Amino acid sequence: xPNRFRPGEAELxxxxxxxxxxxxxxxxxxxxxxxxxxxxxxxxxxMWLYDPDNRAYxxxxxxxxxxxxxxxxxxxxxxxxxxxxxxxxxxxxxxxVDYAERLVGTFPAEMDRVVFTCTGSExxxxxxxxxxxxxxxxxxIVTSYAYHGTSAAVAAVSPNLGAAVNLSPTVRxxxxxxxxxxxxxxxASFFEAQVRAAITDxxxxxxxxxxxxxxxxxxxxxxxxxPPGFIAGAVEAVREAGGLVISDEVQPGFGRTGSHMWGFExxxxxxxxxxLGKPMGNGFPIGAVVGRQHPMELFGQxxxxxxxxxxxTVGIAAASAVLTVLQRDGILEKVVAVSRRLRTGLELVAAHxxxxxxxxxxxxxxxxxxxxxxxxSMERRMLALDLVNAMRDDGVLISTTAANEDALKIRPxxxxxxxxxxxxxxxxxxALRKCTL
Amino acid sequence: xPNRFRPGEAELxxxxxxxxxxxxxxxxxxxxxxxxxxxxxxxxxxMWLYDPDNRAYxxxxxxxxxxxxxxxxxxxxxxxxxxxxxxxxxxxxxxxVDYAERLVGTFPAEMDRVVFTCTGSExxxxxxxxxxxxxxxxxxIVTSYAYHGTSAAVAAVSPNLGAAVNLSPTVRxxxxxxxxxxxxxxxASFFEAQVRAAITDxxxxxxxxxxxxxxxxxxxxxxxxxPPGFIAGAVEAVREAGGLVISDEVQPGFGRTGSHMWGFExxxxxxxxxxLGKPMGNGFPIGAVVGRQHPMELFGQxxxxxxxxxxxTVGIAAASAVLTVLQRDGILEKVVAVSRRLRTGLELVAAHxxxxxxxxxxxxxxxxxxxxxxxxSMERRMLALDLVNAMRDDGVLISTTAANEDALKIRPxxxxxxxxxxxxxxxxxxALRKCTL
Numbered sequence: 001x002p003n004r005f006r007p008g009e010a011e012l013x014x015x016x017x018x019x020x021x022x023x024x025x026x027x028x029x030x031x032x033x034x035x036x037x038x039x040x041x042x043x044x045x046x047m048w049l050y051d052p053d054n055r056a057y058x059x060x061x062x063x064x065x066x067x068x069x070x071x072x073x074x075x076x077x078x079x080x081x082x083x084x085x086x087x088x089x090x091x092x093x094x095x096x097v098d099y100a101e102r103l104v105g106t107f108p109a110e111m112d113r114v115v116f117t118c119t120g121s122e123x124x125x126x127x128x129x130x131x132x133x134x135x136x137x138x139x140x141i142v143t144s145y146a147y148h149g150t151s152a153a154v155a156a157v158s159p160n161l162g163a164a165v166n167l168s169p170t171v172r173x174x175x176x177x178x179x180x181x182x183x184x185x186x187x188a189s190f191f192e193a194q195v196r197a198a199i200t201d202x203x204x205x206x207x208x209x210x211x212x213x214x215x216x217x218x219x220x221x222x223x224x225x226x227p228p229g230f231i232a233g234a235v236e237a238v239r240e241a242g243g244l245v246i247s248d249e250v251q252p253g254f255g256r257t258g259s260h261m262w263g264f265e266x267x268x269x270x271x272x273x274x275x276l277g278k279p280m281g282n283g284f285p286i287g288a289v290v291g292r293q294h295p296m297e298l299f300g301q302x303x304x305x306x307x308x309x310x311x312x313t314v315g316i317a318a319a320s321a322v323l324t325v326l327q328r329d330g331i332l333e334k335v336v337a338v339s340r341r342l343r344t345g346l347e348l349v350a351a352h353x354x355x356x357x358x359x360x361x362x363x364x365x366x367x368x369x370x371x372x373x374x375x376x377s378m379e380r381r382m383l384a385l386d387l388v389n390a391m392r393d394d395g396v397l398i399s400t401t402a403a404n405e406d407a408l409k410i411r412p413x414x415x416x417x418x419x420x421x422x423x424x425x426x427x428x429x430x431a432l433r434k435c436t437l
Numbered sequence: 438x439p440n441r442f443r444p445g446e447a448e449l450x451x452x453x454x455x456x457x458x459x460x461x462x463x464x465x466x467x468x469x470x471x472x473x474x475x476x477x478x479x480x481x482x483x484m485w486l487y488d489p490d491n492r493a494y495x496x497x498x499x500x501x502x503x504x505x506x507x508x509x510x511x512x513x514x515x516x517x518x519x520x521x522x523x524x525x526x527x528x529x530x531x532x533x534v535d536y537a538e539r540l541v542g543t544f545p546a547e548m549d550r551v552v553f554t555c556t557g558s559e560x561x562x563x564x565x566x567x568x569x570x571x572x573x574x575x576x577x578i579v580t581s582y583a584y585h586g587t588s589a590a591v592a593a594v595s596p597n598l599g600a601a602v603n604l605s606p607t608v609r610x611x612x613x614x615x616x617x618x619x620x621x622x623x624x625a626s627f628f629e630a631q632v633r634a635a636i637t638d639x640x641x642x643x644x645x646x647x648x649x650x651x652x653x654x655x656x657x658x659x660x661x662x663x664p665p666g667f668i669a670g671a672v673e674a675v676r677e678a679g680g681l682v683i684s685d686e687v688q689p690g691f692g693r694t695g696s697h698m699w700g701f702e703x704x705x706x707x708x709x710x711x712x713l714g715k716p717m718g719n720g721f722p723i724g725a726v727v728g729r730q731h732p733m734e735l736f737g738q739x740x741x742x743x744x745x746x747x748x749x750t751v752g753i754a755a756a757s758a759v760l761t762v763l764q765r766d767g768i769l770e771k772v773v774a775v776s777r778r779l780r781t782g783l784e785l786v787a788a789h790x791x792x793x794x795x796x797x798x799x800x801x802x803x804x805x806x807x808x809x810x811x812x813x814s815m816e817r818r819m820l821a822l823d824l825v826n827a828m829r830d831d832g833v834l835i836s837t838t839a840a841n842e843d844a845l846k847i848r849p850x851x852x853x854x855x856x857x858x859x860x861x862x863x864x865x866x867x868a869l870r871k872c873t874l
Contacts (some may be wrong), residue, residue, distance in 0.1 A: 030741070044523070113463065121559070303602050308715060312722075313453045
């Protein structure tokens with residue numbers, strides 16, 4: 001995480017210096033603060049976060065409150081349910097079933113079963129347990145800079161975590177066509193060949209293939225989403241080898257791409273399992289695994305799995321309100337429209353700036369490659385970091401991604417409107433002028 | 438889970454039959470309903486849960502809402518914070534730090550660092566990651582019927598999950614003195630000998646000892662808590678071998694034992710890490726690992742760990758309200774008093790019933806061994822199951838535990854009062870009269 005606070009790098013007001021000292025004295029050292037000068041928030045509303053001096057920051061980064069900060073309707077549903085009942089799933093309670101039916105109703109007909117969790121990490125951890133039990137194999141194939149979460153099993157298949165977190169001996173990484181410079185018309189065959197080689201290697205070692213696990217928007221790899229459908233051959237190859245296909249929808253799910261509710265739909269495939277998290281409850285900790293009947297039944301009938309908090313009625317009420325708003329207010333259509341405005345604006349900026357090499361997006365998830373073709377990878381990373389921090393100083397929140405962390409990660413709440421896009425573009429252009437190679 | 442619904446075993450009203458059919462058609466098969474006739478709730482308040490016909494059930498089982506169902510003060514704190522801000526831990530926000538300081542303030546001085554999670558499973562999973570990284574070893578020692586959660590890594594050290602969930606090759610189980618029939622004066626040396634043998638075995642195989650992981654109230658083993666301090670020698674042995682001591686406080690923590698805030702205190706030891714969950718937010722999904730500085734720092738500085746939802750301000754607000762109520766209202770003292778009343782009452786019942794072999798408790802966590810000395814293990818298990826279901830039919834909720842599931846698990850919210858105990862005892866005595874060997 002290059003975009004982080006490092007003591008001594010920037011001068012901070014006493015109020016923040018003291019709060020950081022208190023944090024450091026009580027929180028585990030794994031906690032990182034974002035930005036060279038950390039931000040300090042006490043209030044949120046819609047697209048905006050406010051610091052103690054009531055200075056407003058435009059949020060173009062947070063994908064958990066995808067309906068906006070402190071959404072009144074979601075909060076009312078949560079509060080009302082909390083006052084009535086927070087039941088667990090070992091008791092009959094109709095709202096759990098109502099929501100489960102509505103949720104699987106947004107998936108292809110083959111994916112008609114759901115198990116709830118509390119986090120995206122728990123979803124991916126459970127999906128791997130299901131895939132390993134159902135396939136009888138151990139091997140997992142992921143992309144080169146994949147990140148799938150924090151549990152031991154999931155961290156061990158997340159190369160993005162870096163050298164200090166040991167990878168599982170049973171995971172194989174495959175390169176994506178985009179960052180490898182493969183042209184679109186060869187992308188599918190390139191990716192399939194990578195995956196077939198990984199399958200062969202896993203089989204030669206007697207490990208076998210349990211799953212192909214991928215974020216269908218490839219966010220931590222740098223948002224490499226094109227061409228649509230490039231993963232189809234790889235999906236088939238994994239199925240032929242007896243493995244399951246797991247689409248990690250924690251980032252792209254619930255309409256982030258605008259064109260579809262679920263990222264895998266953009267690729268024209270139907271996975272065996274999909275894992276949900278972040279925006280599902282607009283902030284309430286809730287996730288899920290949605291899947292086909294066979295793996296879900298076989299796992300459930302064989303193994304014991306029970307998650308105390310997951311599916312509790314309060315989380316269900318929050319998630320249900322989120323789904324209602326998404327569907328009723330036509331959020332996906334709005335995402336398509338506003339993301340076009342943002343893309344056009346970024347392209348206009350790029351046309352006048354040598355600092356932008358490429359713009360990729362699916363709906364409101366943008367990856368913008370920073371640096372000129374002549375710049376070194378270190379220069380690119382530093383420029384991306386400078387830009388992110390210049391924008392933070394001007395009251396707009398984004399961060400970085402990609403293997404070299406030289407792509408801007410732009411990922412506003414889905415309720416982003418034209419006026420927010422225009423404000424973002426003004427600040428972005430100003431930051432580009434300030435920061436030079 | 439013997440205390441569960443099995444289709445066809447009991448006649449159910451149409452309303453419940455239909456709801457179960459809808460559940461089965463959409464939820465993964467891992468979901469289990471408790472009781473032969475599942476309960477169906479739509480409202481909760483304090484010690485009571487209400488079905489759609491407004492019939493009241495006395496809750497002597499749920500330890501998540503430990504301040505009672507739908508606690509108004511906790512809910513108000515949650516709703517108020519949700520309306521203001523749900524910040525993540527990468528931004529400065531004072532309430533996170535305030536609560537972290539208060540929480541570690543309830544621990545021995547050596548344990549002064551905290552990392553938040555969303556569930557007890559995530560807490561145990563993280564604690565194992567820390568122990569393995571810090572010790573450089575892989576082996577984990579647990580008790581014979583331990584249950585520590587649902588993630589892949591934690592399920593693999595949870596023998597309680599049964600044969601269908603593979604145990605890790607690096608886990609070793611040790612017998613507890615109580616269920617082995619060892620007298621109290623030999624309990625400590627017996628347990629230490631078990632643990633030393635496990636250490637030797639792990640070392641002989643080059644696995645080494647990463648951790649002794651134990652629920653300090655040994656709930657899934659059957660609530661074997663005496664004599665206090667019997668684990669001390671084992672703790673020393675593990676430390677000598679370079680392993681960490683992890684106290685799983687998901688069940689005993691936050692005052693369940695009455696005598697102490699944390700279960701390990703009852704044994705006079707200070708672990709390296711303690712894992713928290715269930716009652717921490719009175720229903721809001723929040724957990725934590727609290728630990729000594731050295732392992733927490735070493736892990737945090739080496740590995741990357743970031744948990745999106747964990748430590749979000751809304752969960753912190755709920756947890757903070759829980760801690761305030763626990764401390765301000767003298768809940769622990771009340772637990773001591775009311776648990777004495779319950780114990781005395783149970784002993785009186787036992788004196789007139791051949792169906793009770795033993796009563797064990799630490800505060801408001803009771804294990805009551807069912808069946809006469811002459812009964813078979815199958816007879817005991819069936820009697821325990823009959824009792825639990827007879828009480829459910831009479832409007833009181835408990836369940837079973839222990840290796841043979843022949844112990845009643847009695848675990849009311851901590852706000853249980855004399856009148857609830859008296860009601861419980863009346864229904865318990867009636868159930869004993871109805872159910873015979």
